[in-house]
Structures are given as C-alpha cells and as structure tokens.
Amino acid sequence: MAIAAFNLHRHYPAKNAGQNAIVSFDVSESSLAETWPGMFSIGLHPWNIVTTDTEKAMATVAEFAEKDNCVALGECGLDRLKGPGMKIQSEIFSHHVHIAESLSKPVVVHCVRAYPELIAIRKKLRCELPWVAHRFTGNIETASQLISHGIMLSFGPELRSSQKLRDVFARIPADNVFVETDDSPVDVEDIYSLAAKIKKIPTVDLKKIILQNSACFKAYDVG
Numbered sequence: 238m239a240i241a242a243f244n245l246h247r248h249y250p251a252k253n254a255g256q257n258a259i260v261s262f263d264v265s266e267s268s269l270a271e272t273w274p275g276m277f278s279i280g281l282h283p284w285n286i287v288t289t290d291t292e293k294a295m296a297t298v299a300e301f302a303e304k305d306n307c308v309a310l311g312e313c314g315l316d317r318l319k320g321p322g323m324k325i326q327s328e329i330f331s332h333h334v335h336i337a338e339s340l341s342k343p344v345v346v347h348c349v350r351a352y353p354e355l356i357a358i359r360k361k362l363r364c365e366l367p368w369v370a371h372r373f374t375g376n377i378e379t380a381s382q383l384i385s386h387g388i389m390l391s392f393g394p395e396l397r398s399s400q401k402l403r404d405v406f407a408r409i410p411a412d413n414v415f416v417e418t419d420d421s422p423v424d425v426e427d428i429y430s431l432a433a434k435i436k437k438i439p440t441v442d443l444k445k446i447i448l449q450n451s452a453c454f455k456a457y458d459v460g
C-alpha cells in the first residue's frame with residue numbers, strides 16, 4: 238500500500254503539496270479555516286502583529302483552535318529580522334502557547350534568529366507538548382539544542398539548495414524531523430525523495446517514520 242507523504246506545513250491553496258498535510262491559516266484567513274475539511278493550524282504570524290487588532294485576533298485563534306481538525310497552533314513565533322519588537326512578539330507567542338497547552342495541541346513555530354528566546358519561553362512556561370520549528374535552516378548546534386528541549390524540526394525546499402542544511406539533516410535523528418513545502422510550489426514527493434537519499438534510507442521508510450512522528454497531532458488518524 239502506498240504511504241501518504243505527510244506534509245507538516247503548507248499554505249492554501251498549494252499545488253503538489255499533498256492531501257495529507259497540515260494547512261497553515263493565518264488568523265486573517267479564518268473564513269477559509271471555517272470550511273476547511275482537513276487538518277489545519279491557525280495562528281497570528283509575527284510579521285502580521287503590527288497590522289492586526291491582536292486582542293480580537295487571539296480570541297479568534299482560541300476559538301478555531303478548539304475545532305477537532307485544528308491539529309496545532311501556529312504558525313506563530315519570533316522573528317528578529319521582521320515584525321515588531323521581541324517583547325510584543327514574545328507576548329503574542331506565549332499567548333498561543335497557553336492556548337496550545339490548555340488544549341494539548343502542538344505548536345508550529347516560525348523562528349528567525351531568536352532560538353535562545355524560543356527555548357527560554359519553552360522553559361519558563363514549562364511546556365511539555367511538542368513544538369516544531371518549521372522550515373528550519375539553522376546549524377547542527379542549534380538543531381541539537383532544539384531537539385534536546387523537545388522542539389522537533391521541519392525541513393523544506395532549502396534541502397535542495399543548501400549542502401550545509403543537507404549535512405544537518407543527515408546528522409539528526411529521523412524521529413525528530415518533518416518535511417514540508419510551506420509556500421513553495423515544490424512537490425512534497427520530491428522533498429521526500431531527496432530527504433530519504435540524504436538519510437540513505439528508502440523513501441517509503443522515511444514516510445513511515447514521519448507518519449509516526451505525526452502521531453503527536455492527535456486529531457490526525459495515523460491508521
């Protein structure tokens with residue numbers, strides 16, 4: 238039986254992104270999430286904080302997060318290069334984390350040059366649920382540190398362009414990784430074939446492992 242390629246994070250709409258995917262809706266797209274029949278995540282992206290009524294937005298996030306097919310909060314997170322100051326970003330991110338903890342759902346994290354702050358928030362709020370750093374492009378030290386704090390890593394189209402990232406991917410345990418297309422038009426199957434080659438295992442084996450990893454998104458039926 239063919240194993241469906243689990244796509245950790247894709248946007249809407251997206252070609253070639255696979256059906257077995259978590260579609261990421263920004264809170265401004267909540268009308269799309271309203272009728273979306275499949276798995277989704279919802280959050281207030283740090284880039285959008287300044288143009289958003291955050292109180293209203295977070296109430297919407299909390300409301301949609303309760304839906305059964307909302308399998309994660311996010312994407313949300315911290316970005317040192319774009320968006321408002323770290324203080325407000327941390328507040329909004331922590332708000333997502335509180336909602337996630339209260340519903341026992343994982344968080345899909347957007348993090349750019351703010352990994353120490355991310356880990357600090359995870360420690361401070363004593364989070365045990367998995368977080369996934371989506372479209373990870375950091376080095377092996379950062380990767381190991383995140384994994385040791387219970388933050389899994391999702392790799393996207395950059396695996397095709399960066400030898401450095403391929404080396405990182407080769408070295409970290411497969412039970413801590415995901416694969417995603419994000420907003421790129423790349424076929425998710427192509428990322429799987431490449432990722433499996435880097436890991437020197439058959440593509441079907443990588444798909445199986447990642448399917449197992451995806452069990453943390455409880456609403457998703459792995460069987």
Ligand SMILES: [Zn+2]
Binds near residue numbers: 246419
């Ligand atoms: Zn994205």
